[in-house]
Amino acid sequence: MICHEARAWLAAEPMVQPLALREHLAGCAACQQYAREMLALEGTIKRALEVDLRRFRQSDAALQSGVATRTTPGAVSRRRVLRSGWALAASVLLAVGVGVSLWALRSEPSLASALVEHMSGERSSWNQTAVVTQTAIDDVLAQSGIHIDRTRTPVVYAHSCVIRGERVPHLVVSTDAGPVTVLLLRDERVASPTDFAQGGYRGVLWPAPDGHGSIAVLARGGQGGDLRQRASTLSAQLSWSPPTH
Amino acid sequence: MISWRHILLRAPVNSDTGGPGVASSDALPRLLQALRPDLLRFALWLARDRSIAEDVVQEAMLRAWRSRTELKDVAAARPWMLTIVRREHARLYERKRLELTNLQEAIDREDGLLAAEDDSELQALRTAIFSLADEYREPLVLQVLGGFSTGEIAMQLSLTPAAVRTRLFRARNQLRVAYGLDQPAADADYTFDDDTVDEESA
Numbered sequence A: 001m002i003c004h005e006a007r008a009w010l011a012a013e014p015m016v017q018p019l020a021l022r023e024h025l026a027g028c029a030a031c032q033q034y035a036r037e038m039l040a041l042e043g044t045i046k047r048a049l050e051v052d053l054r055r056f057r058q059s060d061a062a063l064q065s066g067v068a069t070r071t072t073p074g075a076v077s078r079r080r081v082l083r084s085g086w087a088l089a090a091s092v093l094l095a096v097g098v099g100v101s102l103w104a105l106r107s108e109p110s111l112a113s114a115l116v117e118h119m120s121g122e123r124s125s126w127n128q129t130a131v132v133t134q135t136a137i138d139d140v141l142a143q144s145g146i147h148i149d150r151t152r153t154p155v156v157y158a159h160s161c162v163i164r165g166e167r168v169p170h171l172v173v174s175t176d177a178g179p180v181t182v183l184l185l186r187d188e189r190v191a192s193p194t195d196f197a198q199g200g201y202r203g204v205l206w207p208a209p210d211g212h213g214s215i216a217v218l219a220r221g222g223q224g225g226d227l228r229q230r231a232s233t234l235s236a237q238l239s240w241s242p243p244t245h
Numbered sequence B: 001m002i003s004w005r006h007i008l009l010r011a012p013v014n015s016d017t018g019g020p021g022v023a024s025s026d027a028l029p030r031l032l033q034a035l036r037p038d039l040l041r042f043a044l045w046l047a048r049d050r051s052i053a054e055d056v057v058q059e060a061m062l063r064a065w066r067s068r069t070e071l072k073d074v075a076a077a078r079p080w081m082l083t084i085v086r087r088e089h090a091r092l093y094e095r096k097r098l099e100l101t102n103l104q105e106a107i108d109r110e111d112g113l114l115a116a117e118d119d120s121e122l123q124a125l126r127t128a129i130f131s132l133a134d135e136y137r138e139p140l141v142l143q144v145l146g147g148f149s150t151g152e153i154a155m156q157l158s159l160t161p162a163a164v165r166t167r168l169f170r171a172r173n174q175l176r177v178a179y180g181l182d183q184p185a186a187d188a189d190y191t192f193d194d195d196t197v198d199e200e201s202a
Helices: A003-012 A019-026 A029-049 A053-065 A073-081 A085-101 A109-121 A123-127 A134-142 A227-237 B004-010 B028-047 B050-066 B074-096 B103-109 B120-131 B134-144 B150-157 B161-178 B194-201
Strands: A146-148 A155-163 A166-175 A178-185 A194-198 A201-207 A214-220 A238-240
Touching: A003 A019, A003 A029, A003 B161, A019 A029, A029 B120, A029 B134, A029 B161, A053 B028, A109 A123, A109 A155, A109 A178, A109 A194, A109 A201, A109 A214, A109 B050, A123 A155, A123 A166, A123 A178, A134 A146, A134 A155, A134 A166, A155 A178, A155 B050, A178 A227, A201 A227, A214 A227, A227 A238, B028 B050, B028 B074, B028 B134, B050 B074, B074 B134, B074 B150, B120 B134, B120 B161, B134 B150, B134 B161, B150 B161
Parallel strands: none
Antiparallel strands: A146 A238, A155 A166, A166 A178, A178 A214, A194 A201, A201 A214
């Protein structure tokens, strides 16, 4: 083994030293130094990868507080702005504003955040124009034990997603007032229709009949029209039964 | 609907392995829960997005629960779960065709996680790892965090061991420079040869 082979090996597998490498290192001071450096670097790489999961949770807590949301370009710029003193004051005002707008969801503030966060992560769903077949919609809904009567409102996106650990049918319907997102939340219950607004989105959580869960209807900004009316209409078209798995 | 939360709730509080394999055990939910921090870290470095990481781990745990009869040995639970997480991550991208995110946006989004108090070098290294191309980052994470051997990584990624070593070497070469070590570990174009290296490692 020659020097560049030894160093390549040390970079590939610094914790494994085959005989040929050991023999080379025994007679090469420069590669011994490389070996020491790579071992030290390896320890740092390991520490680097072991991120503090408390920060993970703190980040989630920040998300749930509504002070910051993820993935949207606005979220990134908001975080940058937070680094300045002016923005700190702005963020306090924002937090107050969000807090006021979330008054109706004070018993379950993280649900709205989770929904908005999920929507933000699937922004491409709003750009869909091709109508999804009824069979595809049925397949998605069946995974959660839900059936929908044929509707005149075209569905342009249908996926089974995971939100807060539950499989959730995620639909986007195309309306005259713009795309409207529908999330069918089998394991989230609300006592009464509950409006929320967060991160540039507004929505309503609508209780499903017979305590089966709830229906979330969301739209961006001023789009979507009367979301309560849409939720009510949709609720009447859905039937909920035991899931298929 | 089955959720990971429900699986945990259904598991008896005082149970042991209860049989020859994990499949017959009520301890599996708690075993997987104990592994969850490792799985989250692993998924985070693969996905570079904490929300996707959460989803991937959630899906992986559900998948593991449904496939629990395949796990015969508690000692194999960690690599088994890490493999499921890796596959679930790949599956997620195939299924949803997730948009590639701008790297700087991803770094900004996860800067809280990349931060290392009073250790700017560690933070710089985290950012450098975060910035590695998938083909370099994935085998590195599998090796360092997952504890997989080169051969195991090769099987998971459908590569030869030599190809895995080449990627690992190039990954660390980049990290070495990012970490401030003045010289790369070796010629950046160096490529491992299957025959030569395998003979040496034997």
